[in-house]
Amino acid sequence: MKTVADRERQPLSMVKASWRWRQMKQDKYLYLLLAPAILFVFVFVYMPLPGIMVAFKDYDVFKGFWGSDWAGLKFIREVFELPMIGDAIGKTLLISTLTLIVCFPAPIVLALLLNELRLKLFKRITQTLLYLPHFLSWISVIGIAYAFYSIYGPLNDIRLWLFGGDTERIMFLSNPHFFIPNVLLLSLWKETGWSTVIFLAAIASVDPQLYEAAYMDGAGKLRQTFRITLPTILPTVMIMLIFQLGNLFQSNFELIYGLQNPFVNTEVISTLIYKQGIQQGAYALSTALGFIQGLIAFVLTVAANSISKKLTSSGIW
Structure with missing residues (x-):
């Protein structure tokens, strides 16, 4: 049994390690709940990482991963020689930037509006209806879009009803x-x-006394939103923005590929990777393209996090 004097003579690192171990034993059931998520990330995120080496190998299916010859930066150079790469990068940046401008502020505004609803039943029904589309797969969404926009679909029927049968x-x-x-x-x-959901949770953590003080000073709802709510949830907003900026060179593959047809063939980086790697069997070239995409995403995430730390003192690390 160690005395207080013995514990005081221990190095600080050992004291911290002992404290962490006691905390882990105390929260063992929480770590048990976390175990499936850790296993999932390990199997599907970290175990495939050695596959990045395919980008630097002259990959042969018959020789296998380890038996294929090294090719150096050959396929990295070939990525920039692809005739459609410039257009794919441009379309990816355009779609990602527009998605950031249009889709990022939308849930913040919606969360602010939902927070002002006072009828609890109406608020719950509205939130449920707004959440439901998230649980549909993108393939289901594409199927709904094809049905809605088709020649004899609801949208064309509404146009005929509004503008006449000759439309x-x-x-x-x-x-x-x-x-x-x-x-x-x-x-x-x-x-x-x-x-x-995330922004409503952040808004719910705002101290109600701040609103009461602002109301006593004569501040209306709009001023309370800009002077209290938005500054309080700013760290959450910045963290979500960092994630979005990191995905600037990413795109929704399922949605874009599903909406392509003989009349519209808009290529982005993710569809190019699929068509080069899966359909044409150029595994090394598509891996090199994915490697460059991931490297750019990493650089953007680090840069966005650094800027956020300087401007708002908040970041993801």
Whole structure:
């Protein structure tokens, strides 16, 4: 049995380690609940990491991963020689930037509006209806979009009802100019409601006494929102923004690939990786393309986190 004097003579690192071990034993059931998530991340995130080496090998299916010859930076250079890479990067940046501008503020505004609802039953029903689209797969959303926008779908029927029976029916999904607005609309419809959960939780943590003090000083709801609510939830907003900026070179593969058709063939980086790697069997080239994409995402995340730390003193690490 160690005395107080013995514990005081122990190095600080050993004291901290002992304290952490006691905390882990105390919270053992919480760690047990966390175990499946840790296992999932380990199996599907960390175990595939050695596969990045395919980008630097002349990969041969018959020789296998370890038997294939090293190719150096050959496929990294070939990525930038692809004839469609410039257009794919441009479309990826365009869609990601527009998604950031349109879809990122939407759940914040919606959370602020939902927070002002006072009828609890109406608030719960509204939140449930807004959350539901999130639980649909993107393939289901694409199927709904095809049915809604089809020549004899509800949208064309509404147009005929509003403008008369002589109105020409339109093939919306065959119009290249409608592709990007449609991607934004479907993303808004599916994910905005679910994304409000995080911001509603952040708003719920605001001290009610701040609102009472502001009300006593004559501040209305709008001023309370800009002077109390938004500054208080700013760290949460910045963390979510960092994640979004890290995905600037990413795109929703399922949605974009599912909306492609013979009339519209908008290529982004993720669809290019799929078509090069899976359909044409250029595994090394597609891995090199994915490696560059991931490297850029890492740099953007680090840069966004550093800027956030300097401006708001909050970040993801």
